[in-house]
Amino acid sequence: MTRGMFVTVLYRLEGEPVVNYAMSFEDVVADQWYTEAIRWATSEKIVEGYGNGKFGTNDAITREQFVTIMFRYAKYKGYDVSIGENTNILSYDDAFDVASWAIPAMQWACGESLIQGIADGSKMNLAPQDNATRAQAASILQRFIENVVKEN
Secondary structure (H helix, E strand, C coil), X not given: CEHHHHHHHHHHHCCCCCCCCCCCXXXXXXXXXXXXXXXXXXXXXXCCCCCCCCCCCCCECEHHHHHHHHHHHHHHHCCCCHHHCCCCHHHCCCHHHCCHHHXXXXXXXXXXXXXXXXXXXXXXXXXXXXXXXXXXXXXXHHHHHHHHHCCC
16 A cells, blocks of 8 residues: 555545645645645645655555554544553564654554554564555554544
């Protein structure tokens, strides 16, 4: 799944709202299937891009990027995101591989049971820099609906 695809999924869930917001991403081409979705998500601070004027529309989305966008989307929707504040992700063997900017989102996603570890022999990993597959994205979205949306 690409970053542009995932943002478009959320945008369509919101009914494709029209926003008047000037984007500064040099790699987001005007009048493409993803353009308005990225405009909306940026205007609502659901996405921030890479910080170098690039969004990475066609880049595969990593698991930590995915849950960070979900975390920001949940905040946008007004859902309680404090669930994971005390969640200890250190039980995962690769917890120290989670980027510092993604830690609160990863704790929330684990606390809400949105993301589960990936077994690697006797180890359980979060695999934060691995690309999120469409199957994983579907599972996380389903758990989001069951665990977060239904609670609110």
